[in-house]
Amino acid sequence: MSTQATMRAIVAHGYGPPTGLTLAEVPIPEPGPGRIRVRIAATALNPADLNTLGGAFGDLVPLAFPHVPGSDFAGTVTDVGAGVTRFAPGDEVFGVALPRAAVGMAAMLADPPSLTTGTAAEYAVFEADSPALAPRPAGLSAERAAALPIVGLTALAVLRAGRFRAGDRVLVIGATGGVGSAVLPLLAEAGVHVIATAGAVDAGWVRGLGAGEVVDHHAVDTVADVARRYPASLHGVVNLALPGDALTGHPALIRPGGRLLNIAFPAPDPADFADRDITVETVYGAARPGDLDALAAHALAGTLPDPIGARYTLADGVRAYVALREEHTRGKIVVTIDD
Incomplete structure (x- = not known):
């Protein structure tokens, strides 16, 4: 009898403050048709994550628990589902996606909608054809790329x-x-x-x-x-x-x-x-085709300076979310997915 492979992830078991989050072992998600699986290198935290976890968007985003938070990311494609031609295993990518329960809000973010299983984890699954995902260019670090999309x-x-x-x-x-x-x-x-x-x-x-x-x-x-x-x-x-x-x-x-x-x-x-x-x-940060490429070019040119104000590892990911709510931070908080 086979056992499903697991990964580490930040997990919410119900609505509440980030102090209720835990670092847990959960099943590695599988990419279905039209989707890709990414080995996450870095994820950036957003205030909207706290509102979602706290239930402020409960009517629009009725979360299913256990829930893995996280939207902004950078990482490496490890597997693709049926029908995917845009990306292949080994591709470096970055972008932003919303929880699968937020399909209505995700439609405002991008067309087709950009959805994910949650980026505060070692692996996450995404819709391959969304303009809210893009190749990560050489010279743009995974941390820097993860901090770029939502902002x-x-x-x-x-x-x-x-x-x-x-x-x-x-x-x-x-x-x-x-x-x-x-x-x-x-x-x-x-x-x-x-x-x-x-x-x-x-x-x-x-x-x-x-x-x-x-x-x-x-x-x-x-x-x-x-x-x-x-x-x-x-x-x-x-x-x-x-x-x-x-x-x-x-x-x-x-x-x-x-x-x-x-x-x-x-x-x-x-x-x-x-x-x-x-x-x-x-206003909402809707992704048009080419927007992420343009933002990456701005970052590489120095027009958009490095916004990272604090760095954490996944092992300290819960503390990162608590800091987002309780501490004054400049720019973005980034969590790197340590091996």
Whole structure:
């Protein structure tokens, strides 16, 4: 009688905080038709992982337990299912995918949807034909590639929705996080004057990413301070961190016809700003064909600097998720899948 091979993975046994996660042995997933199996080299953690594990998306993403979290990844294809022609065993790949229970949300991420068995594991299975997966180019490390997809795709979505031009002034709230590490450099490359919120300890970090000015939101009221500098003249506000109900004062900073763009949860209700001549939109990092290739090129060229703020091994993966929730981190937390 044969025994199914197992692997190590970070596992949730029910909804709750990351302190309830465990490192466990689970069966190695098999790739079905149209899917590939990847030996994971690195995975990057996302705040959305915590919301999903906590049950915040329970109606949209009803998880089946035990559940392996993780979306961003880089690794090596080890096996392919029937009908797969895009990848072959030995190919180095990277990308992002959502839990199989999140098929509705995954359809917003990519077409066809990008789904996975969970990347906080030694092996994971993915849909082969999604534009949210791509070959990892030589010269781009697995850690760096794993930290790129969600933040990079979200940054591209912000730039597309904002349609900002050289000389525009844009306030970025929550600039020290992972998405900020991509939004700031891409805005700066476009010639946008970026005003970023960050504590004093992180001011140099965000200036290095491309911020022209920094507002210490711990020391001053952000809205009052920016209004003093630029009264009702910003072309846009990009919210990467605050809940929607904390944005009531920020539209006063935006000039008529400007934009309030949001990626944070819970999102602001556009109806709350109906009296303002601005566009209010929550944007999602949908992957278009070629987007990951473009992001990799930006990383190799140095336009997108290395955003990794902390590194853990899979053996310490639970601690990594706890740190994501409880500690202040710059950029991205990456977990390497140690042998």
